[in-house]
Amino acid sequence: MNQDQNQLSTVFHVTHWKAGSQWLHRILRDIAPSRIVDPQLFERQFLDTPLVTGAVYPTVYVTKEQFYSVNLPANYRKFVVIRDLRDTLVSAYFSIRYSHAIIHKSLAEWRQRLESISLEDGLLMLMEEWLPLSANIQRSWVDSGETFIRYEDLLHGDTEILQDVLIRQCDIGVSQDTVEKIILKNRFENLTNGRKPGDEDRMAHERKGISGDWQNYFTPLVTDEFNRLFGRLLVETGYQLAEPGIR
Known part of the structure; x- marks a missing residue:
C-alpha cells in the first residue's frame, strides 16, 4: 500500500x-x-x-x-x-425465491421451501428464520x-x-x-436500462426500487405477526406501525 x-x-x-x-x-x-x-x-x-x-x-x-x-x-x-423491516422482508422473499445467486446452502434450502408454499407462509417463515439477523443489527x-x-x-x-x-x-x-x-x-x-422505480422485475436484483412495497404483500396475519415480533423496533427506527388486522 x-x-x-x-x-x-x-x-x-x-x-x-x-x-x-x-x-x-x-x-x-x-x-x-x-x-x-x-x-x-x-x-x-x-x-x-x-x-x-x-x-x-x-x-x-x-x-x-x-x-x-x-x-x-x-x-x-x-x-x-x-x-x-417490512420492505426488507418482502425484498428478501423475492430475492431468495427468484434472483439471488445460491452462495450458501441455506439459500438453496429457503428457495426450495418458498417454492412449495404460499407467499403468506413464505413471509411468515422468513420473518421467523431470516429477518431476526437484520433486526438485531438495526x-x-x-x-x-x-x-x-x-x-x-x-x-x-x-x-x-x-x-x-x-x-x-x-x-x-x-x-x-x-x-x-x-x-x-x-x-x-x-x-435497469430505463425501467422506472415501481416497475417490477422479479428476476432482477434491482426488482422494484421503491419504499412501502410491503403494503402490496402483507396480509392481516403477516401484519399482526410482524407487529408482535418487530413492532417496537419499527417505531424506534422512525417508521409508522400498521394497524392490527389490516395491511
Whole structure:
C-alpha cells in the first residue's frame, strides 16, 4: 500500500441485508475502486481478517457490538444504513425465491421451501428464520443512540445525503462533482436500462426500487405477526406501525 492510502480515512458502510447495500456497494466501488475490500460470507473480511488502513469496506453486516469488537484503524469513519423491516422482508422473499445467486446452502434450502408454499407462509417463515439477523443489527445501532441513515430517505435525496456522508463525514477523498456523477450513474433507471422505480422485475436484483412495497404483500396475519415480533423496533427506527388486522 502506498503512503497516500495510509493517510486516507478507512470507511465502513455498515448495514443489514436488503437495505440498498448493493446499490451503495456500486457507488463506493466507482468512487474508490482501488480501495475496496470485497465483502465475504459471514463478514470474514471484517471480523476475521486484519483491517486495511485507508480501505473502503462496503456492506458490512454487523451489530454495534461486532463492529467495536475488532481492532479499528485510528482514522476510521463509518455510516450506518437501515431500512423498514417490512420492505426488507418482502425484498428478501423475492430475492431468495427468484434472483439471488445460491452462495450458501441455506439459500438453496429457503428457495426450495418458498417454492412449495404460499407467499403468506413464505413471509411468515422468513420473518421467523431470516429477518431476526437484520433486526438485531438495526436494534444494536438504535439502542446505542448512534446516528443512522434510512434507505427511504436515500431514495428521495441520494445526492444530498451521500455527498454529505461521503465527503464531509467520511472524508472519502473524492471531489463533490465526482461523487454526484457516480450517484446519478447508479440510480435505478440507469441500472435497469430505463425501467422506472415501481416497475417490477422479479428476476432482477434491482426488482422494484421503491419504499412501502410491503403494503402490496402483507396480509392481516403477516401484519399482526410482524407487529408482535418487530413492532417496537419499527417505531424506534422512525417508521409508522400498521394497524392490527389490516395491511
